[in-house]
Amino acid sequence: MTYSVLRAPYGDSLVQEFDDRTPDVFAEAENSPGFITRAKQQDDKEWLTNHQREWGSWGPFAVPRFYNDGVASGHSTQAQTISVWQDLKSVWNFAYHGPLHRQALQMRKDWFLNQRWPIYVIWWIEDNHQTNWREACERLECLHDHGSTPRAFTFRQPFDAQGQPVQMNRL
Template identity: 40%
Template sequence: MPHLALYTFGVLKAPLAEPAPLTQEFYDIGAAVYQRFVRQPGYLAHAEPADSDRGMLFGANWGAWGEFAVPAWYDKGRTAETAALAATLSLWTGPRPAFDAVYTGLHREALNRRYDWFERTGRPNYVFWWVSDDVTPTWRDGVSRLEHLHDHGSAPHAFTFRQSFDPDGTPAGIGDVGPKGDRVH
């Protein structure tokens, strides 16, 4: 059975290594969110470096998830001291479990604060695509799909909650899964 890959990318207002209270708050909330995600029904896995320090993204050993990559338009730092980004790569059983994880609980609270931490880039900040159950998506896959989404809009190759697709490419209508009036983006 296919799995749903999710890549997220955001440009932070300050480098990850900055000791400012907002940066620390982002880290603290992010750590708590991941602790809950791994217990979420439908969650399968996420990319984690085998060994790295806080903020170490580029050059870390990500194993089967491949070399860390970012969209071409990211123009900030690439060292542990200067990187100003947050990116995730994860696998889910389907859109509904991913939606529930993203739009409820602590992650929902974090989403409500995203503009405290992230710049508004005018670009998509997440993308989904289907993979075979024996495939581990790579960071480069995520970047490629996010850039495709930006350039071409939702399609079976790269899509969003609002305009999603089943593994066979049929439009899925996931935009209706949220609570009445809940904006899904």
């Protein structure tokens, strides 16, 4: 899961470039080796906020406890995604070597507020498990509260599927 708070609500010129780039970055992710799936709204009503959209098996939209801004159309400022990947190396390669995503990362200070919480969290899921927005928020909060653990971690302190610490440069 990735989670950040925009400097201004969606639709504001300050963050419009971020919003305009999002479909292409999603397409880059979906075409990356190791990508499995991501949360997508089940309706085509672009005027709805994430809280109003239907997310199917991803469950009702939820935000971490850190978010205390509005959720109404024209005021929502949270930017978050959930995606499922085959392994750590695949998502690492997309996040830091996918040209569009890498470029977006370099511009994040233009679009997002400085945060006192993690901007992403990683965790392992069983093959038959469908993660959801509430679980993702709980994992991000766990990472914030306890640091990297096998339950919720970052690329800086990753764990393998058995809960053992690993180093990204050895994958």
